[in-house]
Amino acid sequence: MKILVTGGAGFIGSALIRQLRAGQRAEIVNVDALTYAGNPESLPGLDDDPGYRFERVDIRDRDALERVFRDHRPDAVMHLAAESHVDRSILGPGVFVDTNVVGTQVLLDVARDFWEGLDDRPDSSGLSARERFRFHHISTDEVFGDLPLDAPAFNESTPYAPSSPYAASKAASDHLVRAWHRTYGLPVVITNCSNNYGPYQFPEKLIPLMILNALAGKPLPVYGDGGQIRDWLHVDDHAEALWAVLQRGEIGGTYAIGGDAERTNLQVVEALCDALAALRPNGPGGGGNGYRDLIRFVTDRPGHDRRYAIDSRRIQHELGWRPAHSFEAGLRETIQWYIDHPEWVQRVQSGAYREWIEANYADRELRD
Ligand code: NAD
Ligand code: TYD
Numbered sequence: 001m002k003i004l005v006t007g008g009a010g011f012i013g014s015a016l017i018r019q020l021r022a023g024q025r026a027e028i029v030n031v032d033a034l035t036y037a038g039n040p041e042s043l044p045g046l047d048d049d050p051g052y053r054f055e056r057v058d059i060r061d062r063d064a065l066e067r068v069f070r071d072h073r074p075d076a077v078m079h080l081a082a083e084s085h086v087d088r089s090i091l092g093p094g095v096f097v098d099t100n101v102v103g104t105q106v107l108l109d110v111a112r113d114f115w116e117g118l119d120d121r122p123d124s125s126g127l128s129a130r131e132r133f134r135f136h137h138i139s140t141d142e143v144f145g146d147l148p149l150d151a152p153a154f155n156e157s158t159p160y161a162p163s164s165p166y167a168a169s170k171a172a173s174d175h176l177v178r179a180w181h182r183t184y185g186l187p188v189v190i191t192n193c194s195n196n197y198g199p200y201q202f203p204e205k206l207i208p209l210m211i212l213n214a215l216a217g218k219p220l221p222v223y224g225d226g227g228q229i230r231d232w233l234h235v236d237d238h239a240e241a242l243w244a245v246l247q248r249g250e251i252g253g254t255y256a257i258g259g260d261a262e263r264t265n266l267q268v269v270e271a272l273c274d275a276l277a278a279l280r281p282n283g284p285g286g287g288g289n290g291y292r293d294l295i296r297f298v299t300d301r302p303g304h305d306r307r308y309a310i311d312s313r314r315i316q317h318e319l320g321w322r323p324a325h326s327f328e329a330g331l332r333e334t335i336q337w338y339i340d341h342p343e344w345v346q347r348v349q350s351g352a353y354r355e356w357i358e359a360n361y362a363d364r365e366l367r368d
Contacts, residue, residue, distance in 0.1 A: 002027040003246075004074035006059055006107065007081030009038035011201045012138070016078065016239040017043060017052070025243070027051040029072045031065070032081060033058040034361060039353050041344060042200040056361045059103035062110060069114040076134040076246060077111050079104065082173075085204055086142070086166045090302060093165035100169035101176070104137070108180045111135050115186060135188045136246050137177040141231070141258065142167035143192060146305040153231070153309035154192070156254045163303045181252045189249040191242060194258040194310045197330065198235035199337040203348065206230075207331070210269050211338045212345060214276050214291045217284030224300030226266030229307040233259030234325035234334075244319040255319070258310025261327035268331075269295060275332050279339065 003020070007013040008030030020026045032038045034056055046052040053072065057064040059081050081103065083089065083096045118130040125132075144154045145161030160175075162168040180186040197207040210220050241257045249255060263271070273291035276283065283291075315321045325333075338345060347353045 001025075001075045002029065002072065004029045004031060004068070004072060004077045006031045006077070006079045007038070008032050008054075009034055009040050009042060010080065010084070011037070011042075011198075011205075012196055012235055012238060013078075013080040014039075014042035014200055015198065015235040016080070016242060017046070019236065019239045020243070021046060021049055021052055024051065027053075029053045029055060029068065029074060031055045031057050031059065031068055034357050035083075036354075037084065037202050038357075039200075039202075039348065040357065040360070041347065041353055059107045060098060062106050065107060065110040066113075069110055073114075075129070075132060076136065077107070078136045078138065078242065078246060079107060080138045081107075082170065083166070085202075086164045087204070087301065089164055089166035089169070093169075096165050096169040097172075100166075101172045104173040105176055108135070108176060108186070112180060112184055112186050131187075133187055134246055134251075135177070135180075135186055136242065136249075137174065137188060137190045138242065139174050139190060139192045140167065140170050141192050141194045141256070141308045141310050142305070143171040143174055144308070147307040147309055149229075149307055153258070153311040154256060155311040156192075156256050156314055163305050167305075178252075187251045189245050189251065190254045191245050192254065192256050192310075193238055193241070194231040194233050194308055196233055196235045196238050198334055199341070200344070201235070203345070206265065206268065207272065207334065208338065210272050211276070211335050212349070214273060214294055215280065215283055215339070218294065219296045220269055220273075220291075220294045221296055221298040222265055222269055223298060224304060226264060226269065226297065227306070228265050228304060229262050229309065230265070230268075231258045231309045232261045232263060232268070232327050232330075233257065233323060234327075234330040237323040237325055240324070241315060241321045244315065244321045248319050250318075255315040256310045256312055257315055257321075258312045259323050259325075259327065260310075260312070261323075262307075262309050263327065266295075271328065271331060272335065275328075275335050279332070279335060
């Protein structure tokens with residue numbers, strides 16, 4: 001099976017590709033524009049892997065996408081490419097609409113044309129290439145908006161009420177994907193997942209930002225009172241869930257994915273400080289009350305959602321998926337990973353990974 005993964009140089013896409021290639025479960029064509037969030041250094045060793053191909057292509061570029069589909073003829077698309085950071089969407093929403101909404105529409109158009117041209121005669125498996133094709137849209141629980149503290153967790157039938165420009169753009173893309181299924185019959189599956197954490201996450205998101213600041217003895221900026229709740233899932237558990245849905249999910253169906261690990265941001269930051277105190281007792285933030293002394297309460301994010309939580313019973317019961325990591329063990333492992341990979345961290349923080357990208361990928365086609 002050959003899968004066209006968009007956004008495969010990002011945090012979740014790279015975890016998915018590392019997992020699928022490690023198990024030789026699928027050939028991969030990674031379509032990524034390499035924005036600030038895309039880092040081929042998160043895919044170590046794959047350059048020499050014959051089952052892996054990289055295409056530096058922007059999903060808004062219809063001609064380039066058509067060429068990629070023609071050249072590689074994928075059996076499925078897993079669409080992760082997106083602008084993904086809420087704070088950036090507040091500062092500059094335009095690119096979120098461009099990539100997440102318009103980019104998804106262009107990708108849907110090109111995928112639909114390709115799918116309509118596939119052979120509809122059954123082969124030895126009893127199914128045609130057309131019947132086997134899937135378009136898997138990877139989305140977020142943020143489309144459901146702010147969950148009251150006493151409300152049951154989000155599930156597949158929760159109404160959409162996005163708060164941030166990021167969430168609104170992802171909500172729009174989810175609607176487009178469902179419309180392409182209903183109107184054109186494109187065989188789609190959709191997943192809405194809670195907050196991910198794990199190795200190779202860009203240090204603008206809560207957990208890697210706090211780990212790296214704490215290791216450097218810098219302040220840990222907690223927005224507002226730190227009482228906001230997120231439901232944390234290890235990125236490798238997310239990747240396994242995505243594979244299960246791609247393989248066995250109901251066509252046109254939606255699956256909510258979460259870690260059953262609701263924590264306030266302050267609990268997360270304190271747990272991280274305490275784990276660091278055990279792993280790095282002599283670090284620059286390790287004295288006095290340990291790393292907790294670095295915590296600072298700062299101005300809240302505008303429109304900040306108070307709570308997200310996912311009820312993932314559907315995927316658990318129907319597809320047999322379950323998270324393998326507890327939050328506490330996964331957090332310790334993640335901290336250890338950042339401690340053990342100073343070079344990756346240093347190249348991301350200094351911007352050196354961008355120079356490498358331009359040197360290695362400048363000749364590849366890219367819009368603008
Ligand atoms: P990320 O920001 O780490 O990676 C995004 C990737 O998309 C990067 O490699 C970037 O270069 C690429 N990209 C951006 N714009 C592009 C464009 N126009 N054309 C081609 N490639 C482009 O994001 P992530 O955290 O890995 O999230 C991946 C997906 O999962 C997103 O769709 C996000 O909405 C969704 N999601 C994320 C989380 C989370 O906690 N991070 C949770 C649920 C769902
Ligand atoms: P983030 O990792 O940006 O993910 P999202 O906004 O998509 O949930 O933020 C997670 C939570 O942490 C969110 O409630 C905002 C909060 N936060 C801070 O308190 N301080 C920070 O420096 C960051 C980046 C986030």
